[in-house]
Amino acid sequence: MxxxxxxxxxxxxxxxxxxxxxxxxxxxxxxxxxxxxxxxxxxxxxxxxxxxxxxxxxxxxxxxxxxxxxxxxxxxxxxxxxxxxxxxxxxxxxxxxxxxxxxxxxxxxxxxxxxxxxxxxxxxxxxxxxxxxxxxxxxxxxxxxxxxxxxxxxxxxxxxxxxxxxxxxxxxxxxxxxxxxxxxxxxxxxxxxxxxxxxxxxxxxxxxxxxxxxxxxxxxxxxxxxxxxxxxxxxxxxxxxxVHTFETSDAPKEQLICRSCGSSFESSPVLAEMRKRLQEAGVSADHMSLCSRCQNSDNNAAMKPPGSNIKAWQ
Incomplete structure (x- = not known):
């Protein structure tokens, strides 16, 4: 150093x-x-x-x-x-x-x-x-x-x-x-x-x-x-x-348990495609099991940048 x-x-x-x-x-x-x-x-x-x-x-x-x-x-x-x-x-x-x-x-x-x-x-x-x-x-x-x-x-x-x-x-x-x-x-x-x-x-x-x-x-x-x-x-x-959008994915939908609130929900096409790709790569997709309510909750930790003095979009 x-x-x-x-x-x-x-x-x-x-x-x-x-x-x-x-x-x-x-x-x-x-x-x-x-x-x-x-x-x-x-x-x-x-x-x-x-x-x-x-x-x-x-x-x-x-x-x-x-x-x-x-x-x-x-x-x-x-x-x-x-x-x-x-x-x-x-x-x-x-x-x-x-x-x-x-x-x-x-x-x-x-x-x-x-x-x-x-x-x-x-x-x-x-x-x-x-x-x-x-x-x-x-x-x-x-x-x-x-x-x-x-x-x-x-x-x-x-x-x-x-x-x-x-x-x-x-x-x-x-x-x-x-x-x-x-x-x-x-x-x-x-x-x-x-x-x-x-x-x-x-x-x-x-x-x-x-x-x-x-x-x-x-x-x-x-x-x-x-x-x-x-x-x-x-x-x-x-x-x-x-590399394309996932909205039209034909990946099979799954019945999942939300890791945040514990409720049962069906995966959307986007979530189904992302989970499918992770699983095919041999990577756990458990962290993506969030229902729409918890995904939109302000209680989840999110990447929000630090405050600054920039003028743009304040």
Whole structure:
């Protein structure tokens, strides 16, 4: 561990929080005006303390947003790249790390989420390896690290975990997303999303470079299996046609017992498909046995990012 002054990670957390919100555009009813105004304002403010956020990049992003005629075009570009099956560049990190949904890397990410008392909000209808959730986790952990530093204490565990998440999961998958977005993007409605993905990749790369000197031993012990897996997957041309929405799944419905309230309920098509894929991968799906009432309850622990000074969507 170096004895030099540890950098303030609050701006890094705020950037991750901004991007987490932006990348769940389709689910959060975000408008084009919010992207053109508060988001760009936040990025310009953060660029004063995050040198990776270059003025030219932010100008290009603002220009791309301004070229859109309305929120419908914003959502169309998002859907064309990330949602409409077969989506060319889904935002599920496991699709690039494992070549499939809900596989080994997703389990590892969920373990890190839960280590910090976080899990997917029941209102967020995407898988736990979605880029937005990954960014929220990073924002949370960066904030924990910063709080420890304010009390003159290195949170070695959190620093190592953040570096491991970036090194083994976030950045290898983002390279895959970037490649797919670049290949698929070529019109006005997709251009803002390409620029956002590139901005996220650039800043998270810088984040890892900052953390690396403080986790030298952890970095030196990089998991060969994870590195090889990521490289092998990124070097292949994955068929994204397999990544699709679950609403039309023909997976058999099950009669389940809710692990929260104990009531009996029938699984929805989405839950049935997710449980089927987990079971086929040899992974327990018991944690997904929640009835709709408990899924929508505010009593469940959910991944909610830390407070910050960002203007966007307050």
């Amino acid at each position: 170096k004895s030099t002054t540890f950098p303030d990670l609050i701006p890094h957390a705020e950037f991750a929080l901004c991007m987490a919100r932006a990348t769940q555009c389709h689910f959060a009813n975000i408008t084009l005006a919010e992207m053109q105004g508060p988001l760009i304002e936040d990025l310009r403010q953060l660029s004063n303390v995050l040198p990776t956020l270059e003025a030219g990049q932010i100008d290009a992003l603002e220009h791309a947003f301004n070229a859109l005629t309305g929120t419908q075009q914003l959502l169309l570009g998002y859907s064309k790249l990330f949602l409409a099956p077969p989506a060319p560049a889904p935002l599920n990190l496991g699709a690039y790390l494992d070549g499939s949904l809900m596989a080994r890397s997703v389990q590892a990410m969920e373990m890190l989420y839960r280590k910090y008392g976080l899990e997917r909000d029941s209102h967020f209808r995407e898988l736990p390896d979605h880029l937005s959730l990954n960014l929220q986790w990073l924002a949370w952990v960066f904030s924990e690290i910063a709080e420890s530093e304010q009390h003159n204490a290195h949170n070695v565990t959190a620093i190592s975990d953040a570096a491991a998440m970036l090194r083994d999961f976030s950045l290898p998958a983002l390279e895959g997303i970037r490649r797919k977005v670049v290949a698929a993007s070529g019109d006005t409605v997709t251009q803002p999303w390409r620029l956002l993905v590139e901005l996220i990749q650039s800043q998270l790369t810088n984040d890892l470079n900052i953390l690396a000197p403080y986790t030298a031993q952890s970095i030196a012990n990089t998991s060969i299996a994870n590195t090889s897996l990521a490289k092998e997957t990124l070097d292949s041309d994955l068929s994204m046609a397999q």
